[in-house]
Amino acid sequence: MSSSLLELAKRATQTSPSSGAAWRNLGLILQQGGAYLDAFDAYGRALGLDPNDHQVALALSFCATRLGMKDEALSLASYYVQARPNDQVGLVNLANALLGLDRLAEAHDLAISLLTAAPHDPSLWHLAGKTARACGALDEAAQALDQANCLEPNNPRILYDLAWTLADLAKTEPALDRVEQAISLNPDPDVSAALTFLKATLLLAKGDLTGGWQAYRVRHDLALASAAIYDLELARWDGQASFEGKHVLLMAEQGLGDELAHMGLITDLLGHLGPKGRVTFCADKRLNGLVERSWPGVRAIGHTTHQILGRRHRTPDEKVEADVWLPIGDLLASLRPSLAQFAQPGGYLKPCPGRLAHWRGWLQSLTGQVKIGMAWRSHKMDAERGRNFAPLSAWGPILSRPGASFINLQYGDTDAERAALLSHFGVVVHQPPELDLFNDLEGLAALSAALDLGMGCSNASTNLLGAVGTPLHIIAPPASWPALGQKDYPWYPGARIHAPTVYGDWATAVKAAAHAINP
Numbered sequence: 001m002s003s004s005l006l007e008l009a010k011r012a013t014q015t016s017p018s019s020g021a022a023w024r025n026l027g028l029i030l031q032q033g034g035a036y037l038d039a040f041d042a043y044g045r046a047l048g049l050d051p052n053d054h055q056v057a058l059a060l061s062f063c064a065t066r067l068g069m070k071d072e073a074l075s076l077a078s079y080y081v082q083a084r085p086n087d088q089v090g091l092v093n094l095a096n097a098l099l100g101l102d103r104l105a106e107a108h109d110l111a112i113s114l115l116t117a118a119p120h121d122p123s124l125w126h127l128a129g130k131t132a133r134a135c136g137a138l139d140e141a142a143q144a145l146d147q148a149n150c151l152e153p154n155n156p157r158i159l160y161d162l163a164w165t166l167a168d169l170a171k172t173e174p175a176l177d178r179v180e181q182a183i184s185l186n187p188d189p190d191v192s193a194a195l196t197f198l199k200a201t202l203l204l205a206k207g208d209l210t211g212g213w214q215a216y217r218v219r220h221d222l223a224l225a226s227a228a229i230y231d232l233e234l235a236r237w238d239g240q241a242s243f244e245g246k247h248v249l250l251m252a253e254q255g256l257g258d259e260l261a262h263m264g265l266i267t268d269l270l271g272h273l274g275p276k277g278r279v280t281f282c283a284d285k286r287l288n289g290l291v292e293r294s295w296p297g298v299r300a301i302g303h304t305t306h307q308i309l310g311r312r313h314r315t316p317d318e319k320v321e322a323d324v325w326l327p328i329g330d331l332l333a334s335l336r337p338s339l340a341q342f343a344q345p346g347g348y349l350k351p352c353p354g355r356l357a358h359w360r361g362w363l364q365s366l367t368g369q370v371k372i373g374m375a376w377r378s379h380k381m382d383a384e385r386g387r388n389f390a391p392l393s394a395w396g397p398i399l400s401r402p403g404a405s406f407i408n409l410q411y412g413d414t415d416a417e418r419a420a421l422l423s424h425f426g427v428v429v430h431q432p433p434e435l436d437l438f439n440d441l442e443g444l445a446a447l448s449a450a451l452d453l454g455m456g457c458s459n460a461s462t463n464l465l466g467a468v469g470t471p472l473h474i475i476a477p478p479a480s481w482p483a484l485g486q487k488d489y490p491w492y493p494g495a496r497i498h499a500p501t502v503y504g505d506w507a508t509a510v511k512a513a514a515h516a517i518n519p
Contacts, residue, residue: 005029013042020049024056031059034189034223036066037311054083061093066190067311068225070100088114092127099134107131122151126158133165136387138503141165156187160195167202169503170478176202189223197224200481207485213333219253220327228253228305228312230327237326239334243269245276249322251314252283252303253329259283260463261482261491262328264348266295268335281328282316286441294350339490346493347449347469355446359432363450366430368405372517373448373465374398374429375410375456376417388477389457390506392417397514398455399427406430407451409461411438437461455513458482466492473513478503 009026016022027042040063047056061076074097080090091114098107108131115124129144145162152158159182166175179199183192200215220227230251237248248269252259269279278299281291285302292300302317336342363371377389399406399421406429408414418429435443444461445468448454454465454472458480466472472495476483480499482491489495498513500506 006033013045018049020046020053020056023049024053024059027056027059027063031063036063039063040067040069054080057083058090058093061097065093065096065100066225068307070097073097074101088118088121092123095127095131099131102134104131104135108135120151122148122155122158125151126155126161129165130161133161133168138165138169142169154185156182156185156191156195159185160191160198163195163202164198167198167205167479168477170501172202172205172479189221190225193218193221193223193227196221202479202481204484205479205481207339209336209338209484212481212484213337216329216332219329222311226312228314230325231313231315232325234320234322234325237324237330239330241324243272243277243324244274246273246323247278247280247321248273249316249320249325250279250281250328251316251325252281253327256284256286256460257458257463258329259287260349260460260467262331263287263291263467264344264491265328265331265335266291266298267344267348268341269331270295270298272335280320280322282320284441285317286439289442290349290351290445293352294348339484339486342484342490344493347467349445349464349467351446351449351468352442355443356449359443359447359450362432363405363407366405368403370401370404370452370517371407371450372401372404373407373409373451373454373456373461373470375454375459375461377410377457378459387504390475390510392421393424394506394510395421396425397511398517399425401514401518407432407447409437409444409448409454409456409465411461453517455517463491466495469494472496473498473516475499475506475509475513 006029009029012022013026023042023046027039027046030039030042040060043056043060043063047053047060057076058080061073061080064073064076077090077094077097081094084090091110095107095110098110111124111127111131115128118124125144125148129141129148132144133141142162142165145158145165148158149162159178163175163178166178179195179202182195187195196215196218200212200218203215204212218224234249253262266279266281273279280299280301282301282303283291288300288302291298303314304317305312305314376392406427408418408429408431421427421429432447435447437444441464445464448465448470449468451470454462454470456462456475458474458476462472462474472492474489474495474497476497476499478499478501480497483497484490487497489497496516498509500509
């Protein structure tokens, strides 16, 4: 972004604050420089002054998409298309806005209709590939994106979507080649950040921790739409300074499953603090009791996460006077630089003894010698995420294990799903009585520790099973990066991962998991 142009544009809005053209020009300069939030504000002022400036509405929709403002993006895209129904750029933007709201069939149908009318346009092959991917048709998506790449071989956005699709198809090396090619083209900051994050997951999926953790730092780059802002007025750890004698504020990252997996790093960190060091751990407040019981002397506080103009902000629930703060994942590069450092004692979370005894008693009342906890999906399920979870209809080989009682650990309303399992397989999945599986993590931890083993996808419940030390079998998609290229899931001793080698072949993965528990 040219500073002189930006200053001129700002001065024009100050001189003529009622000029829609001045605000429009400022928005354009800000957008070209990647300052989408400021651009959104400038464009919004311009549209308010001239509601018939449809190009401003289109630009606003682009910015809203980049900022994660999905409803606003669709509203503005629709407004533009109503004014210019045959404009291809506007229709492509509308398809992307529909895609952002998981209206996948509408987005794909629109993409195909546009492609049919202009079959040599690389942008339309790109759109068709993205919408096919979102619908779960990865082979079709890869073909469309490859065609887009052939027609426009040096487009970093096309290369990114092609690499992402190849990664999900477990074609790790070709995906890495496309990522490196795209990065070499010096793309816009947002595309560069997305490419670097994808590179991190691919390197970690191969077991390359050195390169993977280095690239993984990009998750905090604000050019990345998913990056959070931590509202703290403390010095951030630089990645090198000693923790000796320091009061360290650890901020949990991402979702609850990630918080649970990263918590094992607390034990590593405590060994670097010395006798005068202290740790305050800021995580989901449902974990406070477990944290303070598991690591006496560690103070646990909750956090609040909220959205401001499409950007996640995370704030401690209490003020903390610490010497330094850091997102807990920043410890991975220094404390877990190789797989050898993952060989930690199991069961780092300690459940309440009284509640553990309660659930052991309840489990003993059930028939079956082996008590198996199961969870099968994420709390947030859209079509894009859904394809990474084995459908319940594939669970037959596991549920046929003789001498087992199955216990529901899946949070949310599962009545219909458990009824379907009973109808299709004749298996009762027992609901733990009077236990809120979403909010009562103390109770869920105690139940998890009382079980003989756990089965399921990687979600909060299975991560809690691993954290309390229960033997665990995870059913994951191909080339899942948290596996770090291993068959034994490194984050928890006694955990194994079962993944298909071919996208969508859940039957093979489930059979492998079933064989592991019933050889």
